[in-house]
Amino acid sequence: MQLSLKKYVLELKHTFSISRESHDYQDTLVVALGLNGQTGYGESTSNPYYKITVESMTEEINAIRSEIESYDFDRPEAFHQFLTDKNLSNFAICALDLAAWDLFGKLKGKPLYELWGTSNENYPITNYTIGIAPIDKMVAKMKEMPWPIYKIKLGTDNDVAIVEELRKHTDAIFRIDANCAWSAEETIANAPLLKDLGVEFLEQPLRADDWDGMKKVHESSVLPVIADESCIVEEDVEKCGRYFNGINIKLTKCSGLTPALRMIKKAKEMGLKVMVGCMTESTVGISAIAQMLPQLDYVDMDGSLLLKKDIANGIGIKEGGKLVFPQLGGSGVTLK
Known part of the structure; x- marks a missing residue:
């Protein structure tokens, strides 16, 4: 296979802030x-939370470049x-797995x-x-982007008041993502107030390792937690x-489409959304991500909508979230 790597710096339409960081690019x-004669494309973004940079990924991949290029490609899983x-x-x-699946298709x-x-x-429609x-x-x-479903990032001192104010301006479904910023008690107290404000579910309100807190939330929250x-x-x-x-x-976190398909299967067997x-x-x-949509209950695939300028088709x-699926095989990606 021929292998090529390219770094892009994606400029966002607006400063993007969550409970632990902000960025414009x-x-x-x-x-x-x-x-x-076919080319498959894959992508992974840098992430300071997980200490991943484009340079670190590039170094890893280049270290085995010759083995990748001589690999006898047949199935993405292998x-x-x-x-x-x-x-x-x-x-x-x-990044490599997504490219392999796009190529395979x-x-x-x-x-x-x-x-x-x-x-x-x-x-499902993306939020x-x-x-x-x-x-x-x-x-x-x-108001700039009228949409049927919004994911609201929270993690401030006045989270419920923020949702109350936003609710005055739209009838859309709300989803709340606190990115680990709340306590169990705060989550349980906020849940009924947010439910009354049209919130569908809460995403990761507690620290990732706070299993005791999540047990309390799981037992007491009136809203589902993802x-x-x-x-x-x-x-x-x-x-x-x-x-x-x-x-x-x-x-990016699970390492691509290959394990994601197995995770979906396992989650459904357990009765999880x-x-x-x-x-x-x-x-x-x-x-x-779009190729997995028929298997999903919810999706958050608005990344390209947040950019000033996209790099691919x-x-x-x-x-309103309606999709136009590409005519090409695989994920249907071509670079601009």
């Missing part, structure tokens, strides 16, 4: 794998196992959702994320099933 690594055996980080494996001439035996006739900001700016972002930072890899699904109502899978989220990827990464997200 997102560094991302795009991987291209070429074989038999390629993923090959990469796992090389002890690459999950973020680096993800293009070689087969079919979109991945079809190769996986699903139909794209019905799919649109409103990051932490002064309330007037949060309202302005909603695991994010507590659910990183496949092995986390079973434990999260005892403390959460659902899981949010991030491709399944969501896939994004990490402010471009359309390269978002198009991979693929899944098209129209006003």
Whole structure:
């Protein structure tokens, strides 16, 4: 296979803030794998929380470049196992795994959702994320992007008041993501107030390792709670099933589509709701997520909508969340 790596610096439309960080730009690594006249594309973004940079991923991949380029590619699952055996980080494996699946589908001439035996006739609508900001700016972002579902980032001293104010300006469904900023007591107290304000569920309100707190929340919260930072890899699904109502899978964190498919299967066997989220990827990464939509209950794939300028063509997200699926096989990605 031919391998190429390219760093992009994605400029955001607005400063994006969550409970622990803010940024105006997102560094991302795009991987291209070429074989038999077809090229597959994958992506992983940098992440300070997990101490991942584009440079660190590039160094990892280049260290085994010759082995990747001489690899006899047949199935993405086998390629993923090959990469796992090389002890690459999950973020680096993800970029390569997404590229491998895109390549595989293009070689087969079919979109991945079809190769996986699903139909794209019905799919969940992505939420649109409103990051932490002064309330007037949060309202302005909603008015700039009228949407049926908003994910509201919280983790301030007046979280319920923020939601009360936002509710005055829209009838949309709200989802709340506190990014580990609340205590168990705060979560249990906030839940009924937020439920009355039209909130659908809470995402990762507590620290990722606060299992005692999550036990209390699981027993007492009137709103469903979805695991994010507590659910990183496949092995986390079973434990999260005892403390959460659902899981949010991030491709970069779990190492790509290959393990994500297994996580979805396991979660459904346990009766959990399944969501896939994004990490402010471009359309390269978002198009991979889109292939999983028929298998999901919820999705957060608005990364490309948050950018001033996208770098790729693929899944098209129209006003109100309607999707235009690409005609190409695989994830359907081409670079601009």
